[in-house]
Amino acid sequence: MVPHLVTALTGPINELEQRVLDSMPAIERWFRLEWMEHTPPFYSAVDVRNAGFKLAPVDTDLFPGGWNNLTPSMLPLAVQAAMAAIEKICPEARNLLIVPENNTRNTFYLSNLAQLRRIFHMAGLNVRIGSISPDVKKSTVIELPGGESITLEPVVRTKGRLGVKDFDPCTILLNTDLSAGVPGILEDLHEQYLLPPLHAAWATRRKSTHFKCYEEVSKRFGKLIGVDPWLINPMFDKCESVDCGSPAGLDALTSRVDAMLTKVKKKYKEYGIKEKPFVIVKADNSSSGMGIMTVRDAKELATLRGTMAGKTSLQGPCELIIQEGVLTNERMNDAVAEPVVYMMDRYVVGGFYRVHAERGVDESLNAPGSSYVPLAFAESTHLPQPGIKPGASAPNRFYMYGVIGRLAMLAASYELEATDPEAEQYS
Known part of the structure; x- marks a missing residue:
């Protein structure tokens, strides 16, 4: 099923689409060479926003849930990608342990675990789900909608290795972003592969580091295909040690927001864009509990002062990122939508539209009340169609989403290399 797109298949984005399609051989070769030099994240999901005049990633998740949103037709791609990823890391792998989030009573999230189990089982692995939650004290079977079930088992650590009863995995897959901090039970493992690595967790990861790497990737990619990198890159600024509750901190933030809005206005003027610019202010990590604004x-910040204080669990200084807001021009049945691209190893394996009927085109859609409609990445009959008029082909648009998703994934690989504590030891 190809979702019906409204408005997004017209406008300046078509010129970018045409350039991407014309450059397909060069793009694929460029990615191939990059992956010879860099290791892709084990798996990732990228939120993409299509403003009609630019197409850019706004968030990259290195511990993606939501795998249950992938349709059955997407599974063969995911299984093949899982095989490729495991083969590179541990060719003789037999056992895989999935470590989920501690709060695992959400049936939607549990269905995601069942889908991951299915993918890796079909890739030739014995899969168990081991919880590090202190609340999981015995093996627990949980029934899921549709008749499926999963078994949560308490994790056991012996001799520096992690497993569950009578199960010793060579590979451990984290499906929790560890935003509350890295528990000691996951540290200093002996001859076991932990994927993704601990420094990918939100306890240490920063959005500003990721988007700095993405900025570098977008400049190189823009040069490759001959486009202004701004068309695929959201500008950003990092605001360190801001006390959201103090007048001085608010003044500093207001000044930085004003400067970013001015930069965006300049670009809008350059391209003749009539939309009103906006910025997104959010925590630089995902563990502060601060909402997205x-x-x-910039004058709005004065009235937002109380709101900001209420939206952050931090007392005193906090790290913020000020990001150029990217409108979403996508619609599904009159509801605002954004594509989310799912990848494993270096491959796009599927995706979906995140749809929210009660959110605006300039707001985050990753909120309670959102729903999900599959994208047609994996339909064999929906491969890109060079020569088709820009905007007339949804598969061409999906290919472009996949390119942007892979650019963000490449940026994540740069990011993980730059922040690897072991690499720093030997540099």
């Missing part, structure tokens, strides 16, 4: 005028 849409700001169209």
Whole structure:
């Protein structure tokens, strides 16, 4: 099923689509060479926003849930990618342990675990799900909608290795972003592969580091295909040690937001864009508990002061990222939508539209009340169609989403290399 797109298949984005399609051989070769030099994240999901005049990633998740949103037709691609990923890391792998989030009573999330188990089982691995939650004290079977079930088992650590009863895995897959911190039970493992690595967790990861790497990737890619990198890159600024509750901190933030809005306005003027610019202010990591704020005028921050204080669990200084807001021009049945691209190893394996009927085009859609409609990445009959008029082919648009997703994934590989504590030891 190909979702029906409204408005997004028209406008300046078509010129970018045409350039991407014309450059397909060069793009695929470029990615191939990059992956000879860099290791892709084990798996990732990228939120993409199509403004009609630019197409850019706004968030990259290195511990993606939501695998249950992939349709059955997407599974063969995911299984093949899982095989490739495991083969590179541990060719003789037999046992895989999935470590989920501690709060695992959400049936939607548990269905995601069942889908991951299915993918790796079909890739030739024995798969168990081991919880590090202190609340999981015995093996627990949980029934899921549709008749399926999963078994949560308490993790056991012996001789520096992690497993569950009578099960010793060579590979451990984290499906929790560890935003509350890295528990000691996951540290200093003996001859076991932990994927993704601990420094990918939100306890240490920063959005600003990722988008700095993405900025570098977008410049190189823009040069490759001859486009302004801004068309695929959201500008950003990092705001360190801001006390959201103090007048001085608020003044500093207001100044930085105003400067970012001015930069965006300049670009809008350059391209004749009539939309009103906005920026997104959010925590630089994902563990502060601070919400995402849409700001169209720096003066709004004065009225937001109380709101900001209420949206952050931090007392005193906090790290913020000020990101150029990217509208979403996508619609599904009149509801605002954004594509989410799912990848494993270096391959796009599927995706879906995140749809929210109660959110605006300039707001985050990753919120309670969102729903999910599959993208047609894996339909064999929906491969890109060079020569088709830009905007007339949904598969061409999906290919472009996949390119942007892979650019963000490449940026994540740069990011993980740059922040690897072991690499720093030997540099």
